[in-house]
Amino acid sequence: MENAPPPARRPVRADGRRNYDAxxxxxxxxxxxxxxxxxxxxxxxxAGVAVGTLYGHFATRESLIEATTRDGLTxxxxxGERVAAGDDPLGALMDWTCEAVLFSSxxxxxxxxxxxxxxxxxSHWHAGCxxxxxxxxxxxxxxxxxxxxxxxxxxxxxxxxxxxxAWVREASPAAADDSxxxxxxxxxGIARP
Amino acid sequence: MENAPPPARRPVRADGRRNYDAxxxxxxxxxxxxxxxxxxxxxxxxAGVAVGTLYGHFATRESLIEATTRDGLTxxxxxGERVAAGDDPLGALMDWTCEAVLFSSxxxxxxxxxxxxxxxxxSHWHAGCxxxxxxxxxxxxxxxxxxxxxxxxxxxxxxxxxxxxAWVREASPAAADDSxxxxxxxxxGIARP
DNA sequence: ACCTGAACACCGTTCAAGT
DNA sequence: ACCTGAACACCGTTCAAGT
Numbered sequence: 001m002e003n004a005p006p007p008a009r010r011p012v013r014a015d016g017r018r019n020y021d022a023x024x025x026x027x028x029x030x031x032x033x034x035x036x037x038x039x040x041x042x043x044x045x046x047a048g049v050a051v052g053t054l055y056g057h058f059a060t061r062e063s064l065i066e067a068t069t070r071d072g073l074t075x076x077x078x079x080g081e082r083v084a085a086g087d088d089p090l091g092a093l094m095d096w097t098c099e100a101v102l103f104s105s106x107x108x109x110x111x112x113x114x115x116x117x118x119x120x121x122x123s124h125w126h127a128g129c130x131x132x133x134x135x136x137x138x139x140x141x142x143x144x145x146x147x148x149x150x151x152x153x154x155x156x157x158x159x160x161x162x163x164x165x166a167w168v169r170e171a172s173p174a175a176a177d178d179s180x181x182x183x184x185x186x187x188x189g190i191a192r193p
Numbered sequence: 194m195e196n197a198p199p200p201a202r203r204p205v206r207a208d209g210r211r212n213y214d215a216x217x218x219x220x221x222x223x224x225x226x227x228x229x230x231x232x233x234x235x236x237x238x239x240a241g242v243a244v245g246t247l248y249g250h251f252a253t254r255e256s257l258i259e260a261t262t263r264d265g266l267t268x269x270x271x272x273g274e275r276v277a278a279g280d281d282p283l284g285a286l287m288d289w290t291c292e293a294v295l296f297s298s299x300x301x302x303x304x305x306x307x308x309x310x311x312x313x314x315x316s317h318w319h320a321g322c323x324x325x326x327x328x329x330x331x332x333x334x335x336x337x338x339x340x341x342x343x344x345x346x347x348x349x350x351x352x353x354x355x356x357x358x359a360w361v362r363e364a365s366p367a368a369a370d371d372s373x374x375x376x377x378x379x380x381x382g383i384a385r386p
Numbered sequence: 387a388c389c390t391g392a393a394c395a396c397c398g399t400t401c402a403a404g405t
Numbered sequence: 406a407c408c409t410g411a412a413c414a415c416c417g418t419t420c421a422a423g424t
Contacts, residue, residue, distance in 0.1 A: 016407055041397060050409045055399070057407095115364045157378060160368060164357040164379070171308045175353055185350055186357070189382015209388055234416060243390045248418070250388095 007124055008058050008067045020057050022047040028068045036065055036109025065113055066124045069106055073128050076103045080135040090148035090191060093139045097162060098183050100136065104166035105176070111166040118159060133159045149190050161186050200317055201251050201260045213250050215240040221261045229258055229302025258306055259317045262299055266321050269296045273328040283341035283384060286332040290355060291376050293329065297359030298369070304359040311352060326352045342383050354379050 011017050026046040030038035040061065044054040058064035079099050083092040104111050117125025118133060137155035144151050165186040169176040176182075204210050219239040223231035233254065237247040251257035272292050276285040297304050310318025311326060330348035337344050358379040362369040369375075 011407075013406060019408085039397065040399090051397095051399080052401080052410070053408055061398090112364065115361075119365065153378075156367075160361050160365060161378065163364075164361050167360050168308075168353050168357050171305065171356075172312065172353060174349075185346075185354065185382070186379070187382075189378070189380075204388075206387060212389085232416065233418090244416095244418080245391070245420080246389055254417090 008063045011057070016057075019047065019049050019053055023049065023054055023057060023064075024067060027064055031065065031068060031107040031109075035107055036061075036113055040064075060124070062113065062117070063124045065110070066128065069103075069110065070128075072103050072106060073132065076100060077131060077135050080139060084139060084142065089139070089143040089146040093136075093143040093149065094183070094187070096136070096139050097158070097187055098179065100132065100162045101165045101169065101179065101183060101186075104163055105169040108170045111163045111170060114166075115160075115163045129159075136162070148192055150192055153190050158187075161190075201256045204250070209250075212240065212242050212246055216242065216247055216250060216257075217260060220257055224258065224261060224300040224302075228300055229254075229306055233257075253317070255306065255310070256317045258303070259321065262296075262303065263321075265296050265299060266325065269293060270324060270328050273332060277332060277335065282332070282336040282339040286329075286336040286342065287376070287380070289329070289332050290351070290380055291372065293325065293355045294358045294362065294372065294376060294379075297356055298362040301363045304356045304363060307359075308353075308356045322352075329355070341385055343385055346383050351380075354383075 011020055023043060027038075027043050030043050030046070040054060041051055043064075044051045047054070054064075058067065076096075076099055080096050083095050086092050104114055113125065114129055114132075117123040118129035120126060123129075133155050136158045140149065140153065140155060140158055143149040144153070165182055168182060168186075169179070204213055216236060220231075220236050223236050223239070233247055234244055236257075237244045240247070247257075251260065269289075269292055273289050276288050279285050297307055306318065307322055307325075310316040311322035313319060316322075326348050329351045333342065333346065333348060333351055336342040337346070358375055361375060361379075362372070
């Protein structure tokens with residue numbers, strides 16, 4: 001209930017903001033290069049701060065990961081609202097799903113963190129994951145109401161399909177090259193003629 | 194070419210076999226409980242041997258994982274041969290695929306190790322992963338020849354679908370409960386009416 | 387042929403002391 | 406309010422010495 005850790009916030013003092021931003025910038029590069037398990041010590045060193053400073057700003061690895069991908073998630077949700085306004089429910093769902101797969105494979109390990117965040121109520125991610133699930137749920141329902149997608153598919157299952165496709169993308173460079181094909185394989189079966 | 198590490202083999206000396214077996218037994222329990230990243234020191238301690246003994250028998254974590262799941266893979270391949278003898282190619286493919294998903298989610302992290310082993314030629318796993326892929330390829334081709342599965346699906350893509358479904362099973366207990374439903378979602382789209 | 391355990395390296399995490 | 410870096414714990418991996 002009350003043991004959910006506080007989300008990372010940008011500090012008010014000038015040196016604090018500088019360090020916060022430097023850590024975020026280096027963290028993005030490190031996660032990109034080495035995945036979600038990249039060394040926090042290396043990130044701190046790369047940002048020119050002591051480890052304690054990193055922990056001061058980001059209490060857990062999850063909160064740092066959350067902060068590095070917050071913008072991406074925001075963009076994804078905005079994209080969802082945009083495509084929802086169109087008049088092709090199936091196209092909108094597929095379009096957004098594709099973007100969601102790309103986002104969820106921003107770096108190696110993110111899909112797992114997302115899947116975990118959706119289940120763990122005490123996670124920094126929980127709210128974000130729920131928002132992402134809900135965004136997909138709205139698009140899914142619209143496509144189902146239009147009779148274009150099998151009606152028994154649940155929002156949670158759509159989330160699972162997305163993170164699974166993202167996981168394959170993370171793990172297999174060859175599959176990542178052809179995202180359209182991957183998407184077709186993973187969610188192609190849910191459409192109705 | 195020649196830098197592929199040697200597979201773990203059961204020692205000839207009596208005390209060696211005893212330790213080897215003890216390590217394997219504890220490793221199975223540990224992987225089951227904590228996933229593929231379980232502490233090797235704890236496994237060694239649990240087996241009543243020094244860490245060096247564990248490394249003496251299993252040069253890498255991968256080789257230990259391989260040894261703990263070798264029987265399961267063998268059983269899966271045998272199951273493939275068995276179902277291939279029937280006269281329902283689509284049923285055989287689905288049956289085997291379901292077993293493959295169960296095997297690939299024996300413990301948390303195995304799906305990732307398998308996906309990695311298939312790509313890395315120097316892995317302990319490479320031969321095993323190839324055998325698994327080939328087993329699926331034979332069943333897939335039969336189902337395709339019978340016109341029951343879309344013809345453009347490749348063996349590699351089937352492997353990816355299997356490990357992705359296994360990954361979801363590993364990550365989400367709820368999904369793991371209803372394997373039939375999961376399988377339907379992941380490979381239901383490949384069948385032809 | 388196999389075992390032991392100390393030794394080294396690396397990393398996560400905390401915290402008292404500082405500014 | 407924020408920073409520092411030493412301190413502790415834990416783990417992976419190697420290897421000289423032993424039987």
